Amino acid sequence: MSSSQRAESSHAFFKKYVSKRNLLMDFILRFNRAFAHQRHEELRADHVDTNEKPVLKLPLKMEKQMAKIYTRKIFLKFQDELWHSLLTMPQFVCENATHKMYVVESSSKEGVRRMRKIAYDKHLDFASCTCKKFESEGIPCRHILSFLRLGKIDSIVNNAKSGGISEKDSTAHDYKALKDPAVKANGGRRRQ
Numbered sequence: 001m002s003s004s005q006r007a008e009s010s011h012a013f014f015k016k017y018v019s020k021r022n023l024l025m026d027f028i029l030r031f032n033r034a035f036a037h038q039r040h041e042e043l044r045a046d047h048v049d050t051n052e053k054p055v056l057k058l059p060l061k062m063e064k065q066m067a068k069i070y071t072r073k074i075f076l077k078f079q080d081e082l083w084h085s086l087l088t089m090p091q092f093v094c095e096n097a098t099h100k101m102y103v104v105e106s107s108s109k110e111g112v113r114r115m116r117k118i119a120y121d122k123h124l125d126f127a128s129c130t131c132k133k134f135e136s137e138g139i140p141c142r143h144i145l146s147f148l149r150l151g152k153i154d155s156i157v158n159n160a161k162s163g164g165i166s167e168k169d170s171t172a173h174d175y176k177a178l179k180d181p182a183v184k185a186n187g188g189r190r191r192q
Contacts, residue, residue, distance in 0.1 A: 048072050078139050085145035104143040116143045
């Protein structure tokens with residue numbers, strides 16, 4: 001979350017409780033009430049995460065593992081991605097010495113089909129997707145999950161901790177390495 005998003009979020013939250021017409025004493029009371037409400041909601045969410053198990057939709061080991069790792073809110077997002085991954089199937093495109101390339105075609109709500117590219121780095125044993133959901137939100141996207149299903153991988157916890165699906169410091173998203181075999185996987189420089 002960027003600093004401007006954080007500021008906008010705080011502004012929207014306090015706007016519910018505070019107005020320009022408040023006197024100083026009213027402002028202090030409403031400000032304290034807003035913080036008390038925020039603390040209460042955080043405690044309630046912590047209670048739910050700690051004491052209640054989410055409903056699992058699929059009999060997959062991966063879903064059980066993520067239910068233990070993620071908070072309820074994040075798990076529901078992951079579960080949605082996992083569910084949608086069942087509707088997509090990666091298609092093999094090309095391969096070189098270090099990478100394999102797949103394409104996943106998925107339909108959006110508007111009926112427009114989108115093509116996402118998945119690059120799998122054989123040496124580092126991880127995949128990255130052009131949608132960059134894992135990189136931006138920390139949740140594996142439906143494209144990567146469908147790729148993992150294709151490889152019959154039912155657990156991503158060990159892989160994720162070791163960089164299995166991590167896109168940080170990834171060279172798998174360097175698609176030049178897939179198109180030109182003279183390009184090294186690390187750094188995108190041409191071989192001499």
